Amino acid sequence: MDNKQNPSNSRRAFVKTSAKAAIISAAGMPLMGALSSCESKKEEKKEEAKEVKPQVETFSQIALPYAFDALAPNIDAMTMEIHYGKHHAGYVKKLNAAVQKEQIGGSLEAILANVSQYSTAVRNNGGGHYNHNMFWQVMSPNGGGVPTGKLAAAIDQAFGSFEEFKEQFSKAAATRFGSGWAWLVKNGTQLSIGSTPNQDNPLMDVAEIKGTPLLNLDVWEHAYYLNYQNMRGSYIENFWKVVNWEEVSKRFES
Numbered sequence: 001m002d003n004k005q006n007p008s009n010s011r012r013a014f015v016k017t018s019a020k021a022a023i024i025s026a027a028g029m030p031l032m033g034a035l036s037s038c039e040s041k042k043e044e045k046k047e048e049a050k051e052v053k054p055q056v057e058t059f060s061q062i063a064l065p066y067a068f069d070a071l072a073p074n075i076d077a078m079t080m081e082i083h084y085g086k087h088h089a090g091y092v093k094k095l096n097a098a099v100q101k102e103q104i105g106g107s108l109e110a111i112l113a114n115v116s117q118y119s120t121a122v123r124n125n126g127g128g129h130y131n132h133n134m135f136w137q138v139m140s141p142n143g144g145g146v147p148t149g150k151l152a153a154a155i156d157q158a159f160g161s162f163e164e165f166k167e168q169f170s171k172a173a174a175t176r177f178g179s180g181w182a183w184l185v186k187n188g189t190q191l192s193i194g195s196t197p198n199q200d201n202p203l204m205d206v207a208e209i210k211g212t213p214l215l216n217l218d219v220w221e222h223a224y225y226l227n228y229q230n231m232r233g234s235y236i237e238n239f240w241k242v243v244n245w246e247e248v249s250k251r252f253e254s
C-alpha cells in the first residue's frame, strides 16, 4: 500500500520530512552565521586595505621662480635652460613612469623615506626630482650675502662662524667624487653638512647624511660644465652669490 492510498501514512511521512528539515536548518544556522560573519570581516579588511593604500601621485616640476638668464653670470642661461628643461624634466618623467609601473603611492617625501624598498629608477629619479625642485628655490637673482636671524645664530653655534660654515660646505661640494650634491641639513635644531652621491638625498633611508634639507648644491657636471668646464671650485665660489637665504631661513624655521 502506498501513501496515496493511505492518508495516515502520507501525514506521517510529511511530519518526518518536516522534522528533518527543521533539524538540518537549525544545525546549519550557526555555520551559516559564522560563514557570513567571516565573509563580512574579509570585506571589511579589503575595504581597510583600499583605504590605507595611498594614491599614486603624478609629480611635476615647480615653475622656475626666475628667468633662465636671471642668475647669470654666476649660472649662465643655457645651463639653466638645459638643466631645468631637459635634466630635471627627464627625472620627473621617469619618476612618474616608475611609480605608475610599481604602483607606489604617497608623497615624494614618504617614498624617499622608504626608498630602499623600491627600484633604482625610483631612487634615482625620485631623488633627482626632489633635489632639483629644491635647488631652484634656494637660489635667487637677489641672493647672496649672509644669513640673518635664527639661522645665522644656529650656523654660528654649529660651525663657529659663517665663514667656517662656508668653507666646510664648499669642501663637501668640492670633494664629492663624481656626481652628487652638497647639503646643509637640520636634525631638530642641530645643523650639519655633508654630501651624497648621484641623486641621493638626506630624506632617503639609504643616505649617508640624514635630516631635513635646508640648502643644497648640485655638483653634477651638467650643472656647471658649459660655463666653468672642469673648474668646479669656481662654480662653488660663485654659487654663494646667488644663495637665497630667505628661503633657507624659512626651511630652518618651519
Ligand SMILES: [Fe+2]
Pocket: 083, 087, 132, 218, 220, 222, 223
Ligand atoms: Fe642637476
